Amino acid sequence: MKEIEPFEQSLKRYRGLLFTVCQRYSRRGADIDDLLQEVTIALWKKHAEMESIAPLPRQAAWVWRLAKNASIDYLRRLRPTEALPEGLEEDLRDDDTGHHDNLQECIKLLDEPDKSIVSYHLDGYRYEEIAAKTGLTVSNISVRLVRIREKLKKIYNNGI
Amino acid sequence: MESKNFDSLWQEAEVNRMAKELVREYPRWRRRRRTATAVVSVALVAVLMVPVLLPRADKGYDLICCNRSGIDAEQWPALASDLLIESAL
Numbered sequence: 001m002k003e004i005e006p007f008e009q010s011l012k013r014y015r016g017l018l019f020t021v022c023q024r025y026s027r028r029g030a031d032i033d034d035l036l037q038e039v040t041i042a043l044w045k046k047h048a049e050m051e052s053i054a055p056l057p058r059q060a061a062w063v064w065r066l067a068k069n070a071s072i073d074y075l076r077r078l079r080p081t082e083a084l085p086e087g088l089e090e091d092l093r094d095d096d097t098g099h100h101d102n103l104q105e106c107i108k109l110l111d112e113p114d115k116s117i118v119s120y121h122l123d124g125y126r127y128e129e130i131a132a133k134t135g136l137t138v139s140n141i142s143v144r145l146v147r148i149r150e151k152l153k154k155i156y157n158n159g160i
Numbered sequence: 161m162e163s164k165n166f167d168s169l170w171q172e173a174e175v176n177r178m179a180k181e182l183v184r185e186y187p188r189w190r191r192r193r194r195t196a197t198a199v200v201s202v203a204l205v206a207v208l209m210v211p212v213l214l215p216r217a218d219k220g221y222d223l224i225c226c227n228r229s230g231i232d233a234e235q236w237p238a239l240a241s242d243l244l245i246e247s248a249l
Contacts, residue, residue: 004174011178018182019189033183040179103169122173124180149170156166 007047011040014063018043021064025071030078035071042070106155110148117141118148 011018018039026032043050046066053059107118113134120130127138134141 004171007175008178011182015182015185016189019186023190032186036182036186037176037179040182041175044175103173122177122180124177124182124184126181152170153166156169 006051007044010047010050011043014043014060017060017064018067021067021071025068025075028075030071030075035074038074039067039070042066102156103152106152109155110151114144114148114151117144118152121145 018036022032022035022039026035043063043066050059050062050066053062107115107122110118113136116134117130117136120133125133127141130136130141131138136144
């Protein structure tokens with residue numbers, strides 16, 4: 001099980017670099033939002049390898065290369081290809097989003113304001129922004145999110 | 161087994177969340193970068209303009225000093241270097 005906090009730190013450290021690379025490749029017809037998402041996932045998959053690289057300038061060069069390759073891969077996938085056989089496209093889409101739907105189903109079963117808090121959190125809003133939207137304090141949001149996660153785990157394990 | 165599944169599911173959602181946070185931060189970063197680029201460009205232009213502006217400033221300075229001290233422009237550098245050496249002693 002990989003740790004999420006060190007990854008978040010790495011992402012903060014290299015965000016400028018990721019923005020620069022993605023901005024460059026977005027000029028070739030890709031959406032910057034999709035590119036950033038793609039690069040983040042690529043970095044997550046290879047985070048352990050990244051952490052083993054020292055010193056930092058070498059690590060930054062490695063991140064640059066990874067972001068560049070992930071962007072090129074994404075642009076290649078954007079190219080129009082032959083249409084998939086009827087029905088197969090639908091199957092693939094279902095398979096892709098299956099897990100995420102499960103989590104969304106669990107979230108729907110939560111009460112307010114927990115439902116809003118976790119939805120804002122997973123939509124990429126910061127604690128300060130969620131606090132402003134819900135009228136709660138930042139520390140309260142942080143504590144509540146830990147509890148919400150436990151609640152969701154229980155709901156998930158007991159079956160939706 | 162189920163618990164492990166939930167943890168990996170949550171982790172996946174967290175990575176997606178970080179990607180969305182990055183996307184939301186991008187316009188702010190772009191604005192900051194544009195401002196920084198503009199400031200650096202202005203500073204660079206100002207530095208490049210110094211050689212063009214400096215002779216004029218020197219001329220004005222020379223004239224003022226020469227008028228006040230009663231020496232001509234050719235004598236001024238020698239006097240200035242003497243004053244500098246004296247103040248350093």
